[in-house]
Amino acid sequence: MTDLDQLESQSVYILREAFNKIDRLALLWSIGKDSNVLLWLVRKAFFGKVPFPVVQLDTGMELPEVYEFRDVTARDWDLDLVIEQCPPESEMDPTLPPATRAAARKTEGLKALLKREQYQGIFVGIRRDEQATRAKERVFSPRALDGVWDFKDQPAEFWDHYKTRFAEGTHVRIHPLLHWTELDIWRYSKREGIPIVPLYFARDGKRYRSLGEKNITFPVDSSAANIDEIISELEITRTPERAGRSMDNETEDAFERLRSSGYM
Amino acid sequence: MTTPVSEIPASMRRQARIVIVGHVDHGKSTLIGRLLNDTQSLPDGKVEAVREMSRRRGMPFEWSFVMDALQAERDQGITIDTTQIHFRTKQRPYVIIDAPGHTEFLKNMVTGASSADAALLVIDAGEGALEQSRRHAYLLHLLGVKQVAVIVNKMDMVEFSQDRFDDVSAEIRAYLNEIGVAPGVIVPISARHGDNVVTRSENLPWFKGPTLVEALDAFKPVASEDELPLRLPIQDVYKPDERRILAGRIETGRLRVGDTLHFSPINRTAKIVSIEAWNRETAITATAGQSIGITLDQRIFVERGHVASLVSQRPIESHRLTVRLFWLASNPLTAGKTYTLKLATAEHRVSVEKIIEVLNIDDLTAGSADKVSRNEIADVVLHSRSLVAVDLAIDLPRTGRGVLLDGNDVVGGFVVTQADAVDARNLQRVEHAVTPTERSRANGHHGAVLWLTGLSGAGKSTIAMGLERTLFERGRQVYVLDGDGVRQGLNGDLGFSPEDRAENIRRVAETARLFAEAGMIVVTALISPTREDRARAREIGGAFFREIHVAADLETCESRDPKGLYRRARVGEIPDFTGVSAPYEAPEAAELVIDTGALAIDEAVAELVAFAEATTALKHPRDATDGPGDGI
Ligand SMILES: Nc1nc2c(ncn2[C@@H]2O[C@H](COP(=O)(O)OP(=O)(O)O)[C@@H](O)[C@H]2O)c(=O)[nH]1
Numbered sequence: 001m002t003d004l005d006q007l008e009s010q011s012v013y014i015l016r017e018a019f020n021k022i023d024r025l026a027l028l029w030s031i032g033k034d035s036n037v038l039l040w041l042v043r044k045a046f047f048g049k050v051p052f053p054v055v056q057l058d059t060g061m062e063l064p065e066v067y068e069f070r071d072v073t074a075r076d077w078d079l080d081l082v083i084e085q086c087p088p089e090s091e092m093d094p095t096l097p098p099a100t101r102a103a104a105r106k107t108e109g110l111k112a113l114l115k116r117e118q119y120q121g122i123f124v125g126i127r128r129d130e131q132a133t134r135a136k137e138r139v140f141s142p143r144a145l146d147g148v149w150d151f152k153d154q155p156a157e158f159w160d161h162y163k164t165r166f167a168e169g170t171h172v173r174i175h176p177l178l179h180w181t182e183l184d185i186w187r188y189s190k191r192e193g194i195p196i197v198p199l200y201f202a203r204d205g206k207r208y209r210s211l212g213e214k215n216i217t218f219p220v221d222s223s224a225a226n227i228d229e230i231i232s233e234l235e236i237t238r239t240p241e242r243a244g245r246s247m248d249n250e251t252e253d254a255f256e257r258l259r260s261s262g263y264m
Numbered sequence: 265m266t267t268p269v270s271e272i273p274a275s276m277r278r279q280a281r282i283v284i285v286g287h288v289d290h291g292k293s294t295l296i297g298r299l300l301n302d303t304q305s306l307p308d309g310k311v312e313a314v315r316e317m318s319r320r321r322g323m324p325f326e327w328s329f330v331m332d333a334l335q336a337e338r339d340q341g342i343t344i345d346t347t348q349i350h351f352r353t354k355q356r357p358y359v360i361i362d363a364p365g366h367t368e369f370l371k372n373m374v375t376g377a378s379s380a381d382a383a384l385l386v387i388d389a390g391e392g393a394l395e396q397s398r399r400h401a402y403l404l405h406l407l408g409v410k411q412v413a414v415i416v417n418k419m420d421m422v423e424f425s426q427d428r429f430d431d432v433s434a435e436i437r438a439y440l441n442e443i444g445v446a447p448g449v450i451v452p453i454s455a456r457h458g459d460n461v462v463t464r465s466e467n468l469p470w471f472k473g474p475t476l477v478e479a480l481d482a483f484k485p486v487a488s489e490d491e492l493p494l495r496l497p498i499q500d501v502y503k504p505d506e507r508r509i510l511a512g513r514i515e516t517g518r519l520r521v522g523d524t525l526h527f528s529p530i531n532r533t534a535k536i537v538s539i540e541a542w543n544r545e546t547a548i549t550a551t552a553g554q555s556i557g558i559t560l561d562q563r564i565f566v567e568r569g570h571v572a573s574l575v576s577q578r579p580i581e582s583h584r585l586t587v588r589l590f591w592l593a594s595n596p597l598t599a600g601k602t603y604t605l606k607l608a609t610a611e612h613r614v615s616v617e618k619i620i621e622v623l624n625i626d627d628l629t630a631g632s633a634d635k636v637s638r639n640e641i642a643d644v645v646l647h648s649r650s651l652v653a654v655d656l657a658i659d660l661p662r663t664g665r666g667v668l669l670d671g672n673d674v675v676g677g678f679v680v681t682q683a684d685a686v687d688a689r690n691l692q693r694v695e696h697a698v699t700p701t702e703r704s705r706a707n708g709h710h711g712a713v714l715w716l717t718g719l720s721g722a723g724k725s726t727i728a729m730g731l732e733r734t735l736f737e738r739g740r741q742v743y744v745l746d747g748d749g750v751r752q753g754l755n756g757d758l759g760f761s762p763e764d765r766a767e768n769i770r771r772v773a774e775t776a777r778l779f780a781e782a783g784m785i786v787v788t789a790l791i792s793p794t795r796e797d798r799a800r801a802r803e804i805g806g807a808f809f810r811e812i813h814v815a816a817d818l819e820t821c822e823s824r825d826p827k828g829l830y831r832r833a834r835v836g837e838i839p840d841f842t843g844v845s846a847p848y849e850a851p852e853a854a855e856l857v858i859d860t861g862a863l864a865i866d867e868a869v870a871e872l873v874a875f876a877e878a879t880t881a882l883k884h885p886r887d888a889t890d891g892p893g894d895g896i
């Protein structure tokens with residue numbers, strides 16, 4: 001087994017555990033590189049099928065290329081796509097810094113969705129290497145009724161025995177890609193030929209390294225115009241992946257506050 | 265110094281997972297921050313950010329803030345939860361796992377350490393090995409982390425004294441030896457100042473051993489588990505189309521298309537027909553670590569929790585396990601309590617039969633106790649009513665360990681040190697005050713389940729009732745569970761979907777089994793059209809079970825049509841009618857076939873009576889220990 005096979009196999013194991021143990025499941029699809037890999041792994045795990053709804057939390061602020069990619073892929077892969085409109089920024093916590101407040105719209109959209117659809121498990125394509133509070137996550141991360149992440153008291157998780165039993169009304173975030181790195185994602189996408197939103201490839205000296213809404217995400221300097229060049233770039237870069245994400249860098253605890261109240 | 269992945273040989277691409285453990289404040293988080301910095305692995309801006317965080321809290325530069333990401337962690341200066349970070353040396357990529365040292369957070373330490381290939385045990389040179397240093401070392405051993413290097417930190421606080429280093433080394437070496445861990449190397453460093461982390465230090469001229477990074481690179485890659493006996497715990501069964509795919513991850517060993525697999529604890533075998541995959545060339549072999557799907561040549565009843573092995577190297581099947589466990593919950597474990605045991609994908613209800621002893625982590629002596637409290641390690645005997653397929657941890661760690669759940673939560677982990685093997689055909693499930701032998705002796709015959717299967721109209725109910733009358737008149741305890749009858753009561757909530765039909769049969773089988781255990785001869789009369797469902801009934805019925813095919817061809821049955829059902833099925837009024845619009849899978853190895861097409865009713869009954877009498881007769885009327893269900 002290669003290192004990529006091993007990553008794939010672990011993710012497939014996690015997906016199958018969740019599918020067996022948890023009744024109402026959905027997958028959050030941000031349409032970025034990670035959640036595309038996640039969808040691909042779902043098809044691996046379930047022999048070509050995606051046996052649960054795929055949800056896009058839509059703020060209306062994604063770039064046009066993202067919407068186009070969404071519609072084509074949803075059709076080609078026969079996805080049960082749910083588009084959840086997020087509430088407006090004016091309804092967010094005014095004490096949050098501006099970009100963080102914009103990002104919080106997705107948290108609220110997710111809460112509304114959970115309440116309505118009563119999902120018990122939500123797949124999210126986050127990775128430990130993206131961000132320091134994500135590095136503290138469990139693979140199966142239980143959430144209180146209001147979506148709050150109690151990071152000071154997380155369940156024991158070892159030997160691949162995950163927390164799959166919950167009190168009524170609570171839910172779990174499932175993170176099948178937690179152990180992958182950004183470089184792994186690209187090497188795997190290349191190996192498998194997974195479709196990619198073209199915004200990741202450099203044009204005029206800039207590319208998106210992390211894809212988010214157009215008001216709070218910015219392209220970074222890069223000349224990597226295809227997958228191979230991206231892989232070479234990542235092998236030497238020291239710029240953090242989320243450098244182009246405004247909300248990560250507003251205050252020391254901005255992202256922690258966002259996540260503990262239910263952000264992905 | 266960051267080395268591009270492309271320059272790393274493919275064999276070395278696989279990450280080494282290293283956990284950093286030790287007593288709180290001995291410098292684990294600091295060491296990691298320093299290591300990342302000195303190997304130029306920190307992203308741009310990180311050092312400035314840490315400087316700013318330290319300044320804001322009125323502290324000198326605090327390396328531990330690199331890893332301690334949570335506000336609460338920085339404010340209190342302790343690591344609360346485990347975290348992971350990637351970095352690379354010239355030799356290979358690493359995942360470094362920081363584990364909290366505070367007793368309060370032992371479950372987080374276990375979470376982090378359980379996935380590691382090797383560990384660094386960090387000990388403060390001034391303080392030596394304290395309680396958590398020892399507990400962590402012991403847990404590493406239980407968690408299966410075999411390679412351990414010891415890091416003696418804060419050498420700057422003891423004037424880089426060789427004597428002090430030697431004392432601390434000798435103490436920890438003795439301890440590790442006693443618990444069966446061979447320490448690789450013992451390395452003196454100062455994490456805060458960077459001595460001997462990446463570069464050799466002038467402050468430690470007497471030390472000729474490796475730097476911390478060299479010690480990391482000296483860890484051996486984990487050995488392949490392909491050569492061990494095959495264990496494939498079944499995770500789920502999928503039916504994406506006409507295929508019936510058993511999904512699971514190979515924990516150890518390898519398999520190949522054509523191999524005959526044995527399934528524990530149900531004691532069935534079948535051959536692998538294919539290894540299924542999506543968007544990948546079809547393979548004919550698979551090895552340890554792979555999540556796979558397979559199809560079999562027979563529709564045997566396999567479900568999540570069953571373990572596939574090769575016939576010659578099967579797991580132990582046991583009701584009684586002796587385990588060494590570590591307890592993580594605030595409610596103590598006590599004798600008599602029940603928990604859910606999870607072992608690979610299987611779950612069993614277990615009760616604590618007894619607590620053998622609780623270990624004193626300091627001096628490694630053991631003493632008897634009536635409870636196991638949080639963070640303690642103990643030897644305990646667990647009893648399961650259902651049969652557990654298990655290995656000894658010493659032979660196969662992955663299938664020789666598991667967790668206990670109390671309600672919704674994992675409350676402890678264990679490794680299996682002993683398992684009393686049970687012969688699957690000779691189990692004692694429940695200890696009744698009346699033994700099966702006594703019941704048989706009182707009745708003058710054994711209990712049995714006579715499972716009649718056949719098409720509608722084949723004569724199942726008719727000959728079942730004939731049998732019941734005859735046996736009753738001879739003084740036998742006998743009762744017929746008729747399909748139509750149970751559907752009005754016990755199974756009144758079930759319809760005719762495939763799931764409901766299967767459940768109908770399962771319930772009848774369980775009920776029949778209880779009757780048989782109570783000493784009765786139970787006759788069931790259900791069409792039970794699929795081999796899979798009947799195989800399941802046979803598993804439930806165990807040694808009581810006899811399959812009797814009441815055979816008559818479709819034409820004969822249809823011409824009899826006592827209830828007018830065939831006629832209605834033919835005109836489409838009854839969907840999925842067995843024989844007309846749904847298949848009937850005739851038994852391949854029934855214990856008895858009665859051809860009601862060729863026999864008259866009383867002839868057929870007589871044949872069945874003879875079979876029933878022979879099956880349930882006491883061969884040794886005085887001890888009555890020989891019958892079909894005896895000892896079950
Ligand atoms: N003098 C000195 N202090 C150290 C050294 N390593 C860590 N420390 C300090 O010890 C304290 C605890 O360190 P930390 O990394 O949080 O310990 P942990 O609980 O093991 O993760 C911090 O104040 C560190 O600055 C060292 O090598 N020398």
Ligand SMILES: [Mg+2]
Nearest residue numbers: 292293342343
């Ligand atoms: Mg720490």
